[in-house]
Amino acid sequence: MLDLLRATHHNLLRNKLRTFLTILAIFIGSFTIILNVAINTGVDSFITDQIESLGGEDxxxxxxxxxxxxxxxxxxxxxxxxxxxxxxxxxxxxxxxxxxxxxxxxxxxxxxxxxxxxxxxxxxxxxxxxxxxxxxxxxxxxxxxxxxxxxxxxxxxxxxxxxxxxxxxxxxxxxxxxxxxxxxxxxxxxxxxxxxxxxxxxxxxxxxxxxxxxxxxxxxxxxxxxxxxxxxxxxxxxxxxxxxxxxxxxxxxTSRFTEAEIKQALEDHGYTGLTVSDIMGMVRSFFDVIMVVFSIFGGIALLAAAIGIVNTLYMSVEERTREIGLDKALGMSSGRVFAEFALEAVLLGFWGSVAGVLISMLIGHAANLAVHAEGGFLEVFPTFNLFEFTPAGILPIILLIMFISLIAGTAPALKAAHKDPIEALRYE
Amino acid sequence: MRPILAVQNLTKTYGHRPTEFTALNNLNLEIYPGESVAIVGKSGSGKSTLMHILALLDRPTSGTVELDGTPTSTLSARRLNHLRSQRFGFVFQQFFMNPQDTILENVILPLRIAKVRRRDRRPRAEQALRTVGLADHLNFKANDLSGGQKQRVCIARAIINHPEIIFADEPTGNLDSVTGAKIIDLLFKLNRQGVTLIIVTHDEDLAALCDRQIRLQDGKIINASPRPRRTSKTSKTSKNSKTAKTQETK
Known part of the structure; x- marks a missing residue:
């Protein structure tokens, strides 16, 4: 396995510019999505904090x-x-x-x-x-x-x-x-x-x-x-x-009634009920709009990045046709060839998302400082971190992007795995 | 003595009727351990196809290929991969090296495929490169070598797993005659050490150095002779005479 990882890394470094550009594409997608998640986490934790101070969800x-x-x-x-x-x-x-x-x-x-x-x-x-x-x-x-x-x-x-x-x-x-x-x-x-x-x-x-x-x-x-x-x-x-x-x-x-049901019951009797989430709802809806926009951008960027991975790997498979032929002639199994290319895709996704995490953390923390500085739009809410980065928010994103990369890499990897060594060695 | 490779009624066709093309037509052939065999013929005669089938890279349309008496058609792809990795070595006319990699990396490729432990790889690569006289070129890029050196690296790569059979496809095809002679010398040296040598060539001089020539024309073997039925003992003496011959050509 370690051997496979080394070989894959070695292959990625062969065409550094192409690898870099592919990673850059993934980075843009992951960066957007991670910032989005960070805002979400930030807003959520602020709202949770507020709800607690109000007495809780019920x-x-x-x-x-x-x-x-x-x-x-x-x-x-x-x-x-x-x-x-x-x-x-x-x-x-x-x-x-x-x-x-x-x-x-x-x-x-x-x-x-x-x-x-x-x-x-x-x-x-x-x-x-x-x-x-x-x-x-x-x-x-x-x-x-x-x-x-x-x-x-x-x-x-x-x-x-x-x-x-x-x-x-x-x-x-x-x-x-x-x-x-x-x-x-x-x-x-x-x-x-x-x-x-x-x-x-x-x-x-x-x-x-x-x-x-x-x-x-x-x-x-x-x-x-x-x-x-x-x-x-x-x-x-x-x-x-x-x-x-x-x-x-x-x-x-809360186990038997939703907020809406309780409020309806109150209204039927001529009273008004105000729940904590009512109060927070307006805040949420403002950020929800931001997040939907962010998510769409992030999703589009990731889709483009996935196509980039497919493209990169197809080029790589074509370039390395003879090498694949040689590997297979010398007894490398199709599974191993598949694994090498699939892992290449996953590694691209991994590095792209790790870069996205690091850069977005950097920018997120800088933005937090900026909005809380004098004149910043969150100056009056010192406890409200606009961007909050938690492992629970970030890890699933990295895994998701690696998974998307794996899916993107499947077709090229299959093509590589199915190459006939005789044909491949004849390839000029 | 049992043949290491035996084919019976071997036929290989490409495509479907009516455009069907018969590359190999009902061949019968036996190759014994320690032999050197030349497969000769013009291009299109089917010699490469035959080598691919013997090397278990390709399967016949009909007929059987036996390795050590076992029909290879019964073996799984996994087993075939393992056999090629463990028992066969390959030398190609076009070398097929990864030009950006070092000599060392190129030579240890079969060890990677055979999942040999990492720390055992380098000593074995050094040993193989010593055999071909390139022990001091370990960290050269494959691109920086001359054609003859490249082919020697390929031979090192072919022998690193101590194969029983080396398949050489036009090993001197891309080399000048002096460099080619050195490569031939190297291959026959390995043959004298007991490695079975199967060379595909259209070079009659090279073919003549082998114990036996199988001439193909239009997918058929056209020379029934010479087919020396040797015991291993006579085989050895015969080889010695070939050695002498090799030295002469040099």
Missing amino acids: FILIASEDTLDSLSSTLTSSSEPVPYNPDQTLSALTDDQLAELKSIDGLIADSFTVTRSLSVEYISRPDDEQKYLITAQALPAGDFHISLSAGRLPDQSTDAYEITLQSGYPEALGFTSDEAALDQTVTLAVKDPVTDQITNFKATVVGVQAPGVIAVNGAAVSPALADAIYAENTKYYPPAQADAAYLIQARFD
Whole structure:
């Protein structure tokens, strides 16, 4: 086998220019496809990261249709914080509505987190006129992975009023950087439901969330602060209404229902469900377009490369007709002749794809640096690597290209294997 | 003594009726170990076809070819490949060397085919090249050699696997007479060491050096004689006389 490999390599080196050009053709195809896969991996891992921070694939956000519409503008943290508008109101879900939701088949009733939706009117810095809308809530218990660009998440057991802001807020509030906001005091304004009087809660900024496409939980506050705001929100409520919720976080049974089915069920009852993939869908669809275009280019390039392999090998078989004749006259089996040429094709594919991997990694890493640099289009998403190279993404491509090469090499290799030594030796 | 190669009622035709062409017509022939046999005839007489069939490169249309008494038609392609690789050596008029490769690489080709261990190859190549007087040309490119040197490399390649039979197809055809004589000398030296020599030629002088001449015309053997029925002993004395003759021509 080693002998065969050596012989094949030797043959490839005989016509260096032709071998190089063939490898170049394969390289172009593999380069395109590997970059494509790298983008795919990059987007996927970013989205996975986001989904995790939102609670997972089975996570669904439920609200009445009006509420979700008015909320959706604040859901996307990559957009600028929205200036406060006093007319925008949210309607809470009633106990009856909650019971109705829990009875919908597929939603896991136990998972309902009647989020203590905190009604905060705006956020501002003390002694500053600039006010911004904000949603804030305590983090639900359990594993929530949230990327931070500075500081930490609020301590779940402290009595202090702590807040971890969403990305963008520190700048809007006039801090020079995310770090500069740490340990600073901000004011959360809560309106008295009856008198419309504003009560200010001072909170210490302990962290800033990393930019993401979405941060559904809004600003995270410590439970102590959440309780205080909630008590203010509900101070006139009868006890039964104190549990009122605007948004329900729930999980649904992914083994029995698809997202679409669950959402349809909710819609039938007059609610809207927002799944994590809904939120991510728009991001995906943008990259999907890029990837389809890339894939088509890569596929065409590979097809051309495969024809190049066929051509190269046919030329090689013609050139080496007498040599093949001699080999066979001296007792080389047809199988071995076939193997030599087939292996030649596979080696061409191998080197072409390895070159594609190396160059695309080089360019991919350079591109990652470029898009995250100041002014790069992913500057605001430091955790989003546009190109991500993993063995699991790259190896199958190399194998696939070697396989395509093998297929391309089959016809010439068969022709070589079927050469009659007598005819071949007579060939001039 | 048993013939190493024997053909009975050998017929080889090409094409189909009505344009059928009979290259060999009902030949009977025996070749004994240690013999030197010349197959002579004009071009188109079928001598190359006969050699190809004897060398198991081609199969007859009808009739049998026996190697050591075994009908070769019963052998698999794999077995035939193995036989050629292990027991036959080939010398061609056009040399058939890979011009970009070194002498060493050209000479070890049969060892590669026979899957001889890598480390055993070079010593055997050196030995074979010593036999033909080219031991110091190991790393020359085949392209840089003269015709006579090329043919000597081919002989080295033919003997590297210690074959029992060497098939030489017009071995001196592309060489001048002086160089050709050296090649002939080399081939008969191998013959004296016990290698059976089958030479296809239209060169009467070369044919005359062989123990026996098989003359072909239009696919038939036209000389029934001389067909010496020798024991191995007489064969040897006869060979010695041929040796003398070889030296004379030189």
